[in-house]
Every structure is written in structure tokens, then in C-alpha cells.
Amino acid sequence: MSEGMFKTVSRLRSGYATDEVDEFFDLARRAYEGKEAKPLTGHDVRATAFDIVRGGYATGAVDSALDRLEAAFIARARQEFVAAHGQQAWMERLADGARSLYGRLTRSDGEKFVRPHRGAAGYAPADVDALCHRLVGYFDRGEPLSAHDVRSATFRRRSGGAGYAEGPVDAFCDRAVEVLLGVE
Structure with missing residues (x-):
């Protein structure tokens, strides 16, 4: 110890x-x-x-x-x-953050993120797409989802054209966590 x-x-x-x-x-x-x-x-x-x-x-x-x-x-x-701008301004800021995520969420499954470079590691699109469906459920239907759920999401590995590039997926998840924490 x-x-x-x-x-x-x-x-x-x-x-x-x-x-x-x-x-x-x-x-x-x-x-x-x-x-x-x-x-x-x-x-x-x-x-x-x-x-x-x-x-x-x-x-x-x-x-x-x-x-x-x-x-x-x-x-x-x-x-x-x-305190400086009011509750309504905060909610508008969160809505802007959510809208910044929504462009990816509306893309077809398997096409939400770029593919990694040849031979580079990536994430299984089906796993990432499943998390994106959960985010849509949260934003559109008020289904439960927490920042912890997004933070603890795991994706199977895929390489090259069979996966999504890790960097853009990680950055997207970071933004989603920030939006969710702003609401929690």
C-alpha cells in the first residue's frame, strides 16, 4: 500500500x-x-x-x-x-453541443466515421454505431444514458477498412461526455 x-x-x-x-x-x-x-x-x-x-x-x-x-x-x-449568462444560455450552449454531434448520428450505419489508414487499428463499426443509436435515443426520445455509459463503452478492434478510425471516434465520445455532463 x-x-x-x-x-x-x-x-x-x-x-x-x-x-x-x-x-x-x-x-x-x-x-x-x-x-x-x-x-x-x-x-x-x-x-x-x-x-x-x-x-x-x-x-x-x-x-x-x-x-x-x-x-x-x-x-x-x-x-x-x-451566474454570468443565465440558465437559458447554458441550455442553448448544451443544445449547440448536441447539434454538433447530430451530424454523425444521422449518417448510415457503417458510414458514421472515417476508416483508419491501411494496417492501422480501428474500432468495430457495429459497436460504435450501437453507441450512436443510444445517443439518438437519449436526444430524441429521452432514453436513459449517462456520461459514464459513454465513457465506459468498449469497442472491439478492427483494422484498416474494416473499422472506424480511433481518433475521430474518441473525439466524438469526448464531446458526447461533455454534453451529457453538462446536463447531469
Whole structure:
């Protein structure tokens, strides 16, 4: 067990580099308390990555804490935006974010995203399309879907022309998470 912020895994297993995690969470705390010159956003939290090392922090615990931290930064941004511009302006901002997703959602299955370069890894289109159907259900029919559902979605691997390129799918999922967190 570590004396740090999270439980560590055994020296035979891999986890996140403890010094990197501790440094990031210290920065996040200072930013949340307004003690940092550069503010931190939910997107900054979501984009954070740590090296994998033997005996590091258990990844599941750190990932869960990052999810909560991201939600806290987005909730604060919402509170500040609503205080400055009003609830209606916030809802319009979220609607704009949802509309930015909708272009892909209306494309035919198997054609929602570009294909990876030849030999490059990608995601199974059927898996990604299924998540897109869930997003349509959420936006059009109010079916339940949470940011956690999108964050934890997994897609089988496909390479080359048999898959969707990972980068655009990941960026799309990030935007969907941001919209969903703005509502939650």
C-alpha cells in the first residue's frame, strides 16, 4: 500500500506512475481552489494521461477519481456560466453541443466515421454505431444514458477498412461526455 493518494498495485503488476498522478491531483486541487494562474477544465482532466509503471497506482481507482474530478470542473463551469449568462444560455450552449454531434448520428450505419489508414487499428463499426443509436435515443426520445455509459463503452478492434478510425471516434465520445455532463 502506498502512502500516496491511491492504493498501489503489487510490484509485479502495472499501474499509473504515482508521482505523475500525485502531481496532477495537486495541480487540480490548486486550480479548483483558484490558486493556479491557468484554470483547469473538464476537458483538461479528460485529456490527462499517466505513464504505466510496475507497482503504480491502481488504474481503476485513479480513473474513477478523474471521472469525479472532471464532473466537478464541469459543474463549476456550469455554475459560473449560469451566474454570468443565465440558465437559458447554458441550455442553448448544451443544445449547440448536441447539434454538433447530430451530424454523425444521422449518417448510415457503417458510414458514421472515417476508416483508419491501411494496417492501422480501428474500432468495430457495429459497436460504435450501437453507441450512436443510444445517443439518438437519449436526444430524441429521452432514453436513459449517462456520461459514464459513454465513457465506459468498449469497442472491439478492427483494422484498416474494416473499422472506424480511433481518433475521430474518441473525439466524438469526448464531446458526447461533455454534453451529457453538462446536463447531469
